[in-house]
Amino acid sequence: MDLDTVLMSRLITAMTLGFHIIFATLGVGVPLMISIAEFVGVKKNDPHYKMMARRWARGFVITVAVGVVTGTAIGLQLSLVWPNFMQVAGNVISLPLFMEVFAFFFEAIFLGIYLYTWDRFKKPFTHWFLSIPIVIGGGLSAVFITTVNAFMNTPEGFAMEDGSFLAVNPLAAMLNPATPSKVFHVLSSAYLACAALLAAIAAFTILKKKASAYHQKALKLTVTIMFIFAAANLLTGDTSAKFLAEHQPEKLAAAEWHFETEQGADLVVFGWLNETHEIIGEIRIPKFLSFLAHGDFNAEVTGLEETPEKERPPLWIHYMFDLMVTIGMALLGVSFLYLVFSMIRKWNELNKWFLWSLLFSGPLAFLAIEFGWIYAEEGRQPWIIRGYMTVDEAATSSPYIGLMFFLFLGLYIVLGTLCIVTLRKLFRNNPVEEELEKQYPSIEKGDE
Amino acid sequence: MSYELIGITVLWLFLYGYLIVASIDFGAGFFAYYAKISKKDHIMNQLISRYLSPVWEVTNVFFVFFFVGIVGFFPETAYYYGTALLVPGSIAIILLAIRGSFYAFENYGSKQSNIYMFLYGATGLLIPASLSTALTLSEGGFIDEKNGEVSLKYLELFTSPYSWSVVFLAIVSVLFISAAFLTFYAARARDYPALKLVRIYALFWSVPTIIASLTTFIALSQHNERHYEKMLDLWWMFGLSVGFFMLAIGLIYQGKRYGIAFISIMLQYFFAFFGYGIAHLPYILNPYITIVEGATHESMGIALIVAFIAGLCLLIPSLVLLLRLFLFNAEYVKGKK
Numbered sequence: 018m019d020l021d022t023v024l025m026s027r028l029i030t031a032m033t034l035g036f037h038i039i040f041a042t043l044g045v046g047v048p049l050m051i052s053i054a055e056f057v058g059v060k061k062n063d064p065h066y067k068m069m070a071r072r073w074a075r076g077f078v079i080t081v082a083v084g085v086v087t088g089t090a091i092g093l094q095l096s097l098v099w100p101n102f103m104q105v106a107g108n109v110i111s112l113p114l115f116m117e118v119f120a121f122f123f124e125a126i127f128l129g130i131y132l133y134t135w136d137r138f139k140k141p142f143t144h145w146f147l148s149i150p151i152v153i154g155g156g157l158s159a160v161f162i163t164t165v166n167a168f169m170n171t172p173e174g175f176a177m178e179d180g181s182f183l184a185v186n187p188l189a190a191m192l193n194p195a196t197p198s199k200v201f202h203v204l205s206s207a208y209l210a211c212a213a214l215l216a217a218i219a220a221f222t223i224l225k226k227k228a229s230a231y232h233q234k235a236l237k238l239t240v241t242i243m244f245i246f247a248a249a250n251l252l253t254g255d256t257s258a259k260f261l262a263e264h265q266p267e268k269l270a271a272a273e274w275h276f277e278t279e280q281g282a283d284l285v286v287f288g289w290l291n292e293t294h295e296i297i298g299e300i301r302i303p304k305f306l307s308f309l310a311h312g313d314f315n316a317e318v319t320g321l322e323e324t325p326e327k328e329r330p331p332l333w334i335h336y337m338f339d340l341m342v343t344i345g346m347a348l349l350g351v352s353f354l355y356l357v358f359s360m361i362r363k364w365n366e367l368n369k370w371f372l373w374s375l376l377f378s379g380p381l382a383f384l385a386i387e388f389g390w391i392y393a394e395e396g397r398q399p400w401i402i403r404g405y406m407t408v409d410e411a412a413t414s415s416p417y418i419g420l421m422f423f424l425f426l427g428l429y430i431v432l433g434t435l436c437i438v439t440l441r442k443l444f445r446n447n448p449v450e451e452e453l454e455k456q457y458p459s460i461e462k463g464d465e
Numbered sequence: 466m467s468y469e470l471i472g473i474t475v476l477w478l479f480l481y482g483y484l485i486v487a488s489i490d491f492g493a494g495f496f497a498y499y500a501k502i503s504k505k506d507h508i509m510n511q512l513i514s515r516y517l518s519p520v521w522e523v524t525n526v527f528f529v530f531f532f533v534g535i536v537g538f539f540p541e542t543a544y545y546y547g548t549a550l551l552v553p554g555s556i557a558i559i560l561l562a563i564r565g566s567f568y569a570f571e572n573y574g575s576k577q578s579n580i581y582m583f584l585y586g587a588t589g590l591l592i593p594a595s596l597s598t599a600l601t602l603s604e605g606g607f608i609d610e611k612n613g614e615v616s617l618k619y620l621e622l623f624t625s626p627y628s629w630s631v632v633f634l635a636i637v638s639v640l641f642i643s644a645a646f647l648t649f650y651a652a653r654a655r656d657y658p659a660l661k662l663v664r665i666y667a668l669f670w671s672v673p674t675i676i677a678s679l680t681t682f683i684a685l686s687q688h689n690e691r692h693y694e695k696m697l698d699l700w701w702m703f704g705l706s707v708g709f710f711m712l713a714i715g716l717i718y719q720g721k722r723y724g725i726a727f728i729s730i731m732l733q734y735f736f737a738f739f740g741y742g743i744a745h746l747p748y749i750l751n752p753y754i755t756i757v758e759g760a761t762h763e764s765m766g767i768a769l770i771v772a773f774i775a776g777l778c779l780l781i782p783s784l785v786l787l788l789r790l791f792l793f794n795a796e797y798v799k800g801k802k
């Protein structure tokens with residue numbers, strides 16, 4: 018088979034997934050934010066929070082549309098680009114893929130209802146209830162698709178002989194060892210990233226205009242959520258690392274440049290490798306890798322030397338891991354400081370420094386998601402299904418794949434641009450002050 | 466019933482569901498564009514956007530359900546269709562992407578531009594045309610497997626009368642189904658100017674629909690003798706289909722009971738589609754995949770069916786809620802809410 022078709026297949030998949038994941042993350046996280054804002058608004062009977070839910074929902078409709086079309090693209094592309102992989106996957110792991118469709122269905126139906134029924138119910142809580150299925154549907158789609166990816170990392174639940182399946186246990190395949198840590202980390206990072214993004218938007222408006230009551234409330238709410246999930250994310254990330262140490266040691270070892278098995282291993286942060294594969298210019302945290310991997314500073318950590326040379330993942334994933342973790346720490350730090358400042362009267366949490374760092378948190382959180390996925394997927398190389406099928410074996414043999422790559426590249430450029438243009442227009446032409454007055458005329462003037 | 470047969474029945478039902486709901490959507494795109502260039506958009510567009518806005522995502526899920534489900538129940542389809550359909554499949558994805566996203570951008574974002582309306586109309590016809598290729602391929606003769614490499618015979622595909630008659634049938638069916646639905650919807654909304662217009666569309670497109678059905682039948686007899694013979698054995702299903710077609714046209718012509726007329730059209734397609742499908746069996750892809758040999762492992766098949774039933778228990782009440790709030794809520798349909 019031509020190597021170029023394999024490379025192009027990988028690129029087209031990476032591109033589609035890298036694009037989809039942005040919108041998928043929004044699809045998972047933003048409904049929770051909308052639901053929380055509406056809940057607070059109804060509970061306190063505060064029009065500001067209700068308006069937040071409305072405005073976020075309006076933007077959400079646009080991103081969902083892109084999520085749905087790119088998701089449809091990746092769903093079909095998996096069969097088109099990786100026919101051999103999908104043939105195996107179809108036999109063993111199609112259950113969660115199938116269940117995912119139900120989650121979409123559920124979400125799509127209630128989203129349609131939610132968006133068109135803002136003022137149709139007598140009790141405001143009835144409308145809020147409709148947001149719950151959307152939150153659950155979005156969350157479940159992440160859970161189901163992540164189990165598929167987990168299966169690719171630690172395949173289980175089947176017995177194979179000469180390329181045919183003797184027995185298949187769909188539930189065991191779905192609940193493979195990688196599932197728990199991956200699912201929780203994907204969920205917590207999606208909620209974190211969406212809270213950070215909405216906080217960034219509020220911070221941006223405050224920087225540009227003045228700090229209206231609406232935007233201050235929005236900032237406070239989103240940064241609080243951001244802090245909670247940044248903390249949760251640290252925990253789930255740590256669990257993921259412990260999972261890797263046990264079940265996929267080569268991925269962790271490659272990411273940490275941990276070449277020899279040893280006890281009390283140091284954590285290597287950044288740095289680079291010279292020609293003889295020595296690490297230079299790094300920051301070393303003594304014994305911390307042992308702690309990250311096993312929760313014990315003196316535990317033994319498996320090195321890359323124990324993996325056959327041909328089955329080692331590329332070493333550059335080190336940077337992906339480090340960048341993700343650095344961003345994770347930064348998000349936690351910023352949101353924590355903000356909360357401390359806002360609790361102490363004399364300190365001003367709305368100073369320029371905070372607002373600027375919150376502004377950067379949003380895009381950085383999404384970068385962390387991209388880095389995390391590139392790390393996770395590259396770290397599985399050369400396998401597509403670890404231990405069973407390599408990437409070269411799985412790719413399509415069609416010679417047209419290169420052409421398709423550019424076709425899709427064009428599509429994503431157009432979609433991305435239009436999405437941003439539409440969102441900007443939508444909110445520019447509709448400033449929150451005007452809308453508040455229109456929707457809730459009774460609101461006190463001095464309040465804004 | 467064996468699990469393979471349940472699997473293919475469920476998938477076929479969903480494909481049928483997609484055929485109906487997507488046709489309404491695709492055809493509406495064409496009519497909206499046509500109304501725009503013939504300066505009748507003020508009559509039509511309110512009607513179209515009120516129905517389509519809340520449901521377009523649901524339409525898409527029908528399709529996703531089908532292609533995810535078929536890989537689950539019959540994994541070999543991924544191998545053959547996946548390889549052969551890389552190019553037409555990618556083109557269909559791009560068309561779907563343009564349509565779905567532009568729909569949201571324009572509807573929630575800004576005013577309707579001419580380029581958008583054109584794309585909305587054009588994709589409405591091109592998507593069914595490109596998707597119908599998959600059905601054409603399933604008849605066999607267009608996919609080749611040599612030394613483990615699967616390829617699509619483009620020349621045969623583009624010069625086959627059968628393949629073109631399927632494309633033609635797909636397009637006119639889309640327009641016919643859509644016009645009939647809009648007639649029903651306009652009547653419900655008591656939107657008489659729109660009703661007058663779309664009723665004519667429905668009557669107009671019924672003629673090419675029946676012609677296309679016949680030509681496809683004839684072209685199939687040339688292309689796949691076995692399938693054609695089996696369809697003749699199921700003559701009563703096609704007879705019922707024609708019967709319902711006549712009933713629907715009669716009602717629309719007399720200008721009454723548009724709801725029943727639309728249901729008859731659904732039944733018309735139901736019988737034709739299932740007659741075609743049953744006769745197609747046991748092949749999913751002639752001659753490479755049959756439902757028995759191509760089926761997934763039994764434990765997976767059963768798990769999928771269980772998941773399916775559980776899923777339906779969740780979905781049906783939600784769908785009923787959706788329909789009651791929008792389609793069957795007279796106030797909403799009339800535009801009062």
Ligand code: HDD
Pocket residue numbers: 170195199200202203206207209210250251253254255257258259261268341342344345346348382383385386387388389390391392393396
């Ligand atoms: C906002 C995004 C974000 C942030 C701040 C972090 N992560 Fe992460 N990480 C992800 C987003 C993410 C992800 C995109 O969700 C990944 C990709 C694959 C996966 O399962 O989750 C991931 C993967 C991933 C993996 C690989 C799991 C596997 O392949 O099975 C590990 C070990 C960690 N993360 C650990 C951490 C640690 C210790 C962090 C410290 C703060 C951290 N992550 C922050």
Ligand code: HEM
Pocket residue numbers: 027028030031034035037038041099102162163165166169387390391394395397398400401408
């Ligand atoms: C949505 C988040 C995901 C992102 C951003 C992502 C990213 C990537 C990237 C960057 C690659 C290229 C790796 C390389 O070949 O060098 C890749 C490969 C791949 N991913 Fe993922 N991935 C995601 C989730 C998934 C899931 C859930 C599945 C399973 C259904 C999956 C299936 C694949 C396949 C089949 C390949 C090609 C084989 C390979 O190169 O390893 N991915 N992905």
Ligand code: HEM
Pocket residue numbers: 034037038040041042043044045081084085086087088089090091092095121122124125155158159162163203522525526529
């Ligand atoms: C972990 C990574 C992923 C997450 C969290 C995720 C989540 C989501 C979400 C939230 C949506 C929007 C659904 C909606 O709002 O209706 C979506 C759409 C979609 N995703 Fe992904 N996704 C991921 C990766 C993938 C992969 C690898 C596939 C391919 C199998 C895929 C297939 C789809 C499909 C087919 C849709 C469109 C569904 C529809 O028509 O409504 N996703 N995804």
